[in-house]
Amino acid sequence: MGITDFFSDLMATVGFHEAHAEAPAEEDEDNKDGGGDEDREEKSVEGDGGGEKAEEGGDEGGEKEEEEGEEAEAEEEEEEEDDEPVDPKPKMEAECAKSAQCAPYKHHYDECVERVTAMHEDPNYKGPKEDCVEEFFHLQHCATQCAAPKLFKALK
Missing domain, CATH: 1.20.5 (Single alpha-helices involved in coiled-coils or other helix-helix interfaces)
Known part of the structure; x- marks a missing residue:
């Protein structure tokens, strides 16, 4: 196999090929809908x-x-x-978020929400901008870890 054969094979595999499928005939559809009228x-x-x-x-x-x-x-x-079927995961995660296992994370998240809400309501606030993303992720992680074993038992 020479260099020219290599390049021609390469171009054949990489190149665009023509589509060989036939489109449905438009005349048949026209005759069904409008031709009869x-x-x-x-x-x-x-x-x-x-x-x-x-x-x-x-x-x-x-x-x-x-x-x-x-x-x-x-x-x-x-x-x-x-x-x-109804997905049991959101219900289980909500129950776990309220449980004693995730209570510290929920407490931190609720405190953060209060701070951020107060910050947005006070027009004279000039402190650092804060959001509760980190606290939210900690709470969701705890709820997911709590719900996972229950979820797999329910799905069996």
């Missing part, structure tokens, strides 16, 4: 006028079918919502 209009013009009534009735039937389809979709969505 044109044929009906031509027949109604040539006929005695009865075709216009049939054409109007066809539109109403299409609207009824759409309404029935929407109702069926709404029923399917309701069934999907009922079948979805």
Whole structure:
């Protein structure tokens, strides 16, 4: 294998290839939706006028079918919502955050929230800007560590 073969193979693998899939024919879709209506209009013009009534009735039937389809979709969505399991993790973590195990972290977080709230309410405050992100993460870590064993027992 020579250097030219190497480069031609490399270019063949890296280069863009043409897509070989065929797109669906647009003419078939047009005939299903709009093509039939044109044929009906031509027949109604040539006929005695009865075709216009049939054409109007066809539109109403299409609207009824759409309404029935929407109702069926709404029923399917309701069934999907009922079948979805409830995630027990947030409830377990909330219980753990209130437990004695995480009480010190909750106490520090609550104190921090009070300080930050007072800082924002006081227009003359010129001290350092503070947030409670660190305290929040400590509390969440404690709640997650507390809830994890309970969660895995509940999922078995």
